[in-house]
Amino acid sequence: MNWVPPGPAWLFCPADRPERYDKAAARADVVILDLEDAVGAADKAGARESVIATPLDPARTIVRVNAHGTDDQAADLEALKQTEYTTVMLPKCESAEQIAALAPLNVVALIESPLGAMTVFDSLAADNAIGAMWGAEDLVAAMGGNSSRHANGEYRAVAQQVRSQTLLAAKARGLFALDSVYLDIPDLDGVRTEADDAVAIGFDGKVAIHPSHIPVIRQSYAPTAEEIDWATAVLDAVSHNRGVFTFRGQMVDAPVLAHARRIVARSSLS
Structure with a gap:
């Protein structure tokens, strides 16, 4: 492993919003510049230019590239050659070969498909795998479902299973594990409950989609x-x-x- 996370509170930042980069970096331990889901197809080229033109600290920044086998991922990787970033997040990761293909970049595998969930331990055998995160929404959509949570906010059983599988696989490989995002932005109590649980079972950090979640996550991870x-x-x-x-x-x-x-x-x- 060539990169060690500097803290537990991670924050997604749309790569096509460079005016937000510094603000995200000032608040979070790690910023994930997102070239995938947060950026529409028409804006991806401009987002890559922003990643090149607006550098952040490589020790505290990773880039979520597009999925394996897509033209967008190839373009992402070409853009990254013009930066100092050494770590990427691979969405919809389903094999060690997909991770190895990104070498020499370090890779955080994002597990968010049925096949990815079933192969996560094998996928993390790649030499350049450094950690894993799981995602519920794409996972459930890929199975033909429409909701990852019950009405009370708790994850449905299949999402809980993939959460556990990702954590177990990462720890079995000696890698770090990240808990998924909490989508209900105003519900800080829900963020706290989920972050407390992430700490209790061994996740090394939790990822957020909004800056207001960062201090809540930090508080959960800070021991008394x-x-x-x-x-x-x-x-x-x-x-x-x-x-x-x-x-x-x-x-x-x-x-x-x-x-x-x-x-x-x-x-x-x-």
């Missing part, structure tokens, strides 16, 4: 002072104990230590 105190104390206690030990009435073994290390790592990003 009590959590940091506990994690630091547990890790300090390791030097005085061998194997499994008891700390403040809790058994401490390898999974607990891993949890403590993750809390400390998250605190460094908040």
Whole structure:
């Protein structure tokens, strides 16, 4: 892996809106300049010119190119040769070969089709795969459905399954995993609930479509002072104990230590 995410709060920015680039970069840990769904067919050429002419920090920016095998992806890749960006997001990813074809670029695989969901572990075997994200809306549309969520806002079972499959596959490959976007922009409580769950089960970040979601995501990922105190104390206690030990009435073994290390790592990003 040649690129490490600098934080958990990611933000999509339409590539044909260069006036928004700097604002997005000022708010989010990572900006995804979107050449795919956010840009209409007639505007894609201009969007590529904007990506070239309006550079952001390559360490905090990735570009979502168009899908494998399309003329638009070929044009995207030609445009990227004129930039310093080294990482792309591949939509509708369905195989390791699709990822490998983008080398030497690093690739975040976006899993959002039935085949992509069934092959995600194999796809992430590509040497230039660095992480994975999942998407519900294109997935459900590809299956002939019309809604990824129940009326109460919870994901339907098939979407939850793909969310879990993507997370498990990324972690099994030692890569980072990103939770999908929350489309109800004014519902910040819904964003918080979903971001809290993403933290709880091990997603390394969550992607947003609106700047107002960024501080909510950051707050979910930021450990409390009590959590940091506990994690630091547990890790300090390791030097005085061998194997499994008891700390403040809790058994401490390898999974607990891993949890403590993750809390400390998250605190460094908040």
